[in-house]
Structure formats: structure tokens, C-alpha cells
Amino acid sequence: MMGRLLAGTAVFAAAAVAFGFLLLPIVAIFSRVSPGRLVAQLSHPVVTDALVLSLKTNAIAQALVLLLGTPAAYLLATRRFPGRSLAVVLIELPLVLPPAVAGIGLIAAFGRFGLLGGTLDALGIRLGLTQAAVVIAVAYVASPLYVRQAIAAFEEVDPDLVAAARTLGAGRTRTFFRVVLPLARRGLAGGEALSFARGLGEFGATIMFAGSLQGVTQTLPLAIYSAFDLNFTTALAMSALLVVVSGALLVALRLTLQWQPSRPTSRFLFAPSR
């Protein structure tokens, strides 16, 4: 009796510590500075520049991730070929790379003296200290989160449903848009939200590959890092901003996953007419 009570208490205590530990830094950010001052700091050009840049580069990066990652994931999920497992592992590799390694890798590949440096130079493309470099760093680090989730989502679509659509006269394209995509939608949305959150917080690879130039390559995380030495209040304000944006993403993710398409809506969204 006593033992069970003790065990119960220990479990609750552990849960309380874990919860507090995860919550404390967030609470601290918002408690150090009054909301009024936080909001006032947000009009600082360093902050607005970084916010705009972060949203813009992430939007472009995620568009690329969706556009290129979705077909890649679909192929990997539906085709069986030698070396498939290896391909999946390689796609997931950037996920476990230390950010510094990712940055070095990007420099070695796309930098002026990198593998593709000469080619890019000949084409008149300079990536160093440009927004394109930020987009590449974000896409490199964030895409595996989407692609691996998308593979899982596509694998879960019953192959008989795909076969049924085909025998009912739908070609590959129509089958994909009317059957596969609507059924995989939740998994894709979940993966995309995770990828977006990861990209928004990207720091290491970006600072190494793209640098930290205000208004050009300085995203919110980079701006927080450089403000940290100069003006701690500004750093706090930007951190609060990132917490709010990331929190909103998390909520949106939750809502997407619970969302059941009501009939007319789902037809509008996912059933392009023939």
C-alpha cells in the first residue's frame, strides 16, 4: 500500500519536473520584459528586417520542399528498387548532421571554391551572402522532416484504392490528385508543419553558409544571436516573437491533424474537376 503510494508520488513528481523544465525558459522570456516593451522592440528595423527575411526565405524554401520533396517521397513510397533503403537513409541524413557539418557541406558543394562553384560562377551565379543561400540552407536542413513523413503517409494509402481508381478509368495523374493526395493529406500536412518549424529556427548552417548580414541574410535566429551581445531586451523580444510564431505553427499542426473535411469543403480543396 505504502509502496504503491510512493511509486505514484514519484511518477507525479517526475512529470512535474519534466513539465516545469520544458516550460520554464518560455515563461522566463515573457516574464523578463513587460509586454508593452516587447511590442515596442518589435518596431526596431533589425527585428522587422529579420522577421520579413525569415518569413520570405522560409516560404520559398518550403515551396521548393513541397514541389520537389512530394514527388520524391511518392516514388520512394510506391516503387521497390535495389538501393531503395539506402536512398531513404541518405534523404534522412541531414536530419542527424550537426548544423556546423551541414554548413561546411553546403560551402564545399555550392561555395565559390566548392564542387559546383565553378559551374555556378560560369553561369554568373554568386550564392555567398545572398537570400538564395539562406533558402538553400533552410531547405537542406528542413526538407528531410517533410520527406520522411510524406513517405510514411504515401505508404499508408491502400494500394487497392489506387488500383481501383485506375480500373475506373483514371490515369496516374488523376488518381494521384483525387485519391492519393486526399488520403495522405494529414501526414503531408504534419510533415510540412514540422519542416516549417525546423526551417524557421535554422541557425548553424545558415550562419556558416550565408553569413549574418542584416536585411540580406540575417534571419530571426541570427538576429537574436547578434543582438544578444548588444541589447539583451531586443534579443528577448525577438525570442518572444519566435515563440509566438512557432506556437501558432504547432497549434495549426494540431488543428490540421484533427480536422475532418466536411463534405463540400473537401470537394473544393481536393477534387479538381476533370
Add this chain to the structure above:
Amino acid sequence: MATLQTDFTLPLRAFALELALDVSRTVALVGPSGAGKTSVLRVVAGLAEPRRGRVSLDGEAWLDTERRVSLPPEQRRVGLVFQDYALFPHLSVRANVAFGAAGRPVDALLQRFRIGHLASAHPRELSGGERQRVALARALARDPAVLLLDEPLAALDAHTKSEVRHELAELLRELALPTLLVTHDYEDAAALADEVGVLVEGRLRQLGAPAELVARPRDAFVASFTGANLLRGRARRGEGALTAIRLESGDDLYSADEAEGDVGIVVYPWEVSVARTHAPDADSALNVVRGQVGSLVEVANRVRVRVGPVTAEVTAASAARLELAAGGLAYATFKATGTRLVPL
């Protein structure tokens, strides 16, 4: 009437499926699970690519490996009803049926299959029988030239099944399309098809009218699939015109068929009488098997009784009169002319 012609070889995991078959009315393929039945439908529909062969409808090639012709599934006019129906879970009944209708109105089909009132329901809200009707309506909305049915009755409970079987038989007669259906249940096959083929390990063992398979099963597999009793024994020339077969139990049975060596004795349940006592002088049946009454299973107005190794079918009234009960002793008797001998 249109004719679907198939002749192909498709390597499967444990064996190769080899089938040459012409279908102009309803043909049922029966066989144990894993015999390759579903693969036949997938080849015809274009969902599986055989190593060599041809599939054609009235001379129009859907597949011809020699001429490197292989139409994709969407260009073959097949209506395939999947075993689990494969209804699109994210679409309403109406949208499911309209999926392959290419803009043709589907209301008449919804009415015909009595699913009009379910038009806006989703598949998860339907019963098994309703799902089956939606799957059929969806396959027909595509305006198929060939109908393919994969275990069309397997997902239904026993009560729904007999009703649906009757409806389906009528529908197939009305449609008059070349229809290929696969099932593991011989009774379903016999009720639905004009011709039944027994498929075992990728090969067609016998093809014929349902009654012909019962009357003249070519081998032990065919016999057991048509629902017959199969007893194993060793045949030798007996007295007179009869063949005597020694069972493993040591008992002798007699058949009017001629054979020698190891054979299977085929006898249908409805050829077998059951009695509580046995009077040899008063019975024309030469074969007697004495054994314990095993299971008693009611099938409509009949009862299937297991006596030792033999299943007999008697009327419910007889079963009651004989006071048959599991565990009691009984005699199963059948005539020598009611048996067939088949190679094992």
C-alpha cells in the same frame, strides 16, 4: 456476345500462374487461397504484368507481350470489384459511383442498386451488403465490357450472403457481360457461374459446368472442392464388376468405377444415408461406415451430419426422427454406384 481471351504466364512467389481461358459468359475460378485466383483478375485488369501472354477482348489486344502491347488499366474496359470493395473512404457514395462515370448521370444506377438514399453517406457508415452494392454500381458506372469480381460474397455474413448471391446471379444474367469471378466457395461458384474452373497452384485442374464437375471430378482436389467426401484407400479388382477399396482403417468399400492402386473415393453428402442401426439384408447400399456422430450443422432445411470420416446430408425432419446427437453411434451407408474413384 463478346469474348475475353486470356493466355498468359505470370511468375508468382512459389509457382507460375499459367492460364488459357476464354470467357464469354460467367466463369468462376475456385481454388484454395494462394492458388493465384486474384492474380488472374489483376492480369486482365492490367494491374499485374505477366512474363508472356495475351489478353484480348473480341480480338482487340489489351496485352500482347510478343507485340509489346500493354494497355494501362484505365484504357481496359473492365469493372473490377475488389474483395474488400476498395471504396474511396474520403468520397460519398455518389462520388464513389460517379468516379468512373466520365460525366454520365449515376442516379439510375443508385436507384437500381437501392443506394439512392445513401448517396451522401460515406463508406464507413455502410453495412457490408450496402458496400457491396456500391462497389458493383461503381464498377458498372464505368461502362465496362468485362466484369471482374474478386470474392464478391466473402465479406458478407451468412444471412446477407444467400440473399445477395441470388441478386448477384440475376444481375449477371441481365448484364450478359463476359464475367470472371473468383471465389474459394464452390457453392457460390455453382450458383453464379455457367462454367467453373478449379485453380490449384496456378494451374487449371478442370473446367466445366458446375454439374459436370460434381458428376465427373477429374481428381481429388476437384472432388473436395465441389464439397464431396474424399476417402483414401487402395483399390484392387474385386468380385464381379465392382472395385474393392481397402481403407486405412481396414474396412472395405466398393465402387462401380474401375481403378487400381492408391485412389480417392468420392461420395457426395446427399448420396449418403444415415441410420442408428444397420440391417445388411434390408439395404441395397453396399458401403457401410460405422462411426461416432461428430458435428451436426444446419444448412437451411437440411442437416449436415458427420459420421466417422463421412459427411452426410439429411433433412432436418430425418435428423430429428433419428434423434441424432453428437457422440452417439451411427451408420453411414451409400451405394457403390454413388461413388467415383479419382487419382490422388
